[in-house]
Amino acid sequence: MDLKASIGQDASLTFRGGRQEITFGGARLVDVREGPNVRLSFDGGRVFYESPALRIDAFGVAPVVAERGVFDDRSIGREAFPGKAFWGLYSVIPVGAVPGLHTDLYYLGLIREQAPYDSGVANERRHSLGARFWGRAEAWDCDIEGVFQFGDFGSRNIRAWTVASNTGYTLASLWAEPRLGLQADVASGGGPGKTLKTFNPLFPKFAYFTEASINSPINFIDVFPSVTVQPLKNFAFRVGVDVLWRYSIRDGFYQPPGVPLVPGSANKKRFLGPQSNLQAEWQATSHISVNAAYVHFLTKGFLQAAGAKDIDFLGLWASYKF
Numbered sequence: 570m571d572l573k574a575s576i577g578q579d580a581s582l583t584f585r586g587g588r589q590e591i592t593f594g595g596a597r598l599v600d601v602r603e604g605p606n607v608r609l610s611f612d613g614g615r616v617f618y619e620s621p622a623l624r625i626d627a628f629g630v631a632p633v634v635a636e637r638g639v640f641d642d643r644s645i646g647r648e649a650f651p652g653k654a655f656w657g658l659y660s661v662i663p664v665g666a667v668p669g670l671h672t673d674l675y676y677l678g679l680i681r682e683q684a685p686y687d688s689g690v691a692n693e694r695r696h697s698l699g700a701r702f703w704g705r706a707e708a709w710d711c712d713i714e715g716v717f718q719f720g721d722f723g724s725r726n727i728r729a730w731t732v733a734s735n736t737g738y739t740l741a742s743l744w745a746e747p748r749l750g751l752q753a754d755v756a757s758g759g760g761p762g763k764t765l766k767t768f769n770p771l772f773p774k775f776a777y778f779t780e781a782s783i784n785s786p787i788n789f790i791d792v793f794p795s796v797t798v799q800p801l802k803n804f805a806f807r808v809g810v811d812v813l814w815r816y817s818i819r820d821g822f823y824q825p826p827g828v829p830l831v832p833g834s835a836n837k838k839r840f841l842g843p844q845s846n847l848q849a850e851w852q853a854t855s856h857i858s859v860n861a862a863y864v865h866f867l868t869k870g871f872l873q874a875a876g877a878k879d880i881d882f883l884g885l886w887a888s889y890k891f
Contacts (some may be wrong), residue, residue: 582621588612588633593626593659594673594701595712597733600774603888604782607635609772611655622663629656632772657697657770670704673714679771684722687788687821687829688761691723695769710748711736722765729768731786736792737797745798750809752795758788760819760833767820775825775841778811779846781864781882787823788833790814795846803852813841815871822872826876831875840870859887 574582590610593599602609613630631654657677664670676699684693699716712735720727737750759766768787775782778791795809815822818839822831848862866880 576618576620580618582618582756583616585617586613589615589630591615591628591630593675594772595703595733595735596716597679597696597712597777598699598716598771598773602772602775604775604780610631612755613655615771623660625660627658629654631655633801634859653682654678664704667704667706669706670702673699673701673703674758675699675701677770684769685828686722686765686767686832687823688765688767689723691725693720693721693722693727693769695720695727695772695790696771701838708739708741709737710739718768725762726764728764729757731768731770733786745800748797750793750795750797752793752809752811753791754786755790755816756786758815758817758820758833760817766817769826772826775831779844779864779882780860780862780884781844781847781866781880783844783864783866783880783882784813784841785823785825787827787829788816788820789841790816805850807846807848809846811844811846811884813844815839815841818871822875831872831877835875836871838870838874841872842867842869856891857887859885861885 611630615628617626659675681693701714703712718729733754735752756768793811797807821829821833824830851859864882868877
């Protein structure tokens with residue numbers, strides 16, 4: 570339920586309570602997760618202020634667990650995520666000197682019981698401080714974000730971080746207006762010790778790297794050059810190769826939604842392998858979109874030595890939104 574009040578001519582304040590979906594920024598930390606069969610939602614409260622010069626959200630929620638029945642999803646109780654709470658502040662501020670550019674500043678807090686990492690399982694209280702710079706200026710577009718995390722993991726301290734970027738240049742004068750893009754990211758990791766150095770991406774989009782959603786953005790380095798062409802106004806095609814490494818050889822390989830899959834002790838290799846990506850998107854109508862994706866993960870180094878095989882993913886899906 571929303572309650573909205575106008576403040577002056579250009580601003581408003583909205584109170585929202587109940588079950589709701591939340592997405593912030595580039596969806597690196599909080600997203601509705603389009604990929605799985607059921608989107609992610611939260612129970613709780615949220616208040617946000619909007620004006621031409623500022624948007625700021627304050628919220629306190631708990632994630633909802635999808636059960637097998639009808640109308641039985643819950644955010645509390647035995648069946649839900651044990652002891653999990655999520656709260657924070659998120660602001661979006663336009664950069665006045667350069668139209669089209671924005672800065673996001675935020676704080677996010679998370680509590681989990683029995684949170685699993687490669688170096689152990691314990692109760693977790695984690696705080697995230699982040700900043701994001703994004704937008705478009707003429708032919709350039711950018712989305713650059715940095716996050717520092719601190720808190721407690723059992724008797725250990727938390728000190729973790731990530732830096733993520735997606736930058737592109739569009740050749741608008743050429744046929745199909747090709748965009749030359751480069752995504753480059755790194756997230757911390759670490760082994761046993763007094764400090765947990767493993768980054769927690771909270772509730773990120775599953776297609777963080779590719780639509781195959783093979784790995785979670787924890788303890789990794791990646792470089793992802795790509796080319797996107799748009800031969801028609803409502804059709805785009807993208808091709809690229811995402812090359813991945815482990816950040817720390819003392820930490821493992823994680824799968825969505827952030828669960829350790831291959832322990833860091835399996836071997837000391839850092840390289841994970843390249844993911845070749847082909848993706849097409851057709852906006853059939855204002856409400857209907859059709860997407861197709863093919864991903865080939867050529868497992869190398871750490872994963873190959875641990876016994877992993879190559880992975881092929883093929884997806885085709887349609888969405889209706891209103």
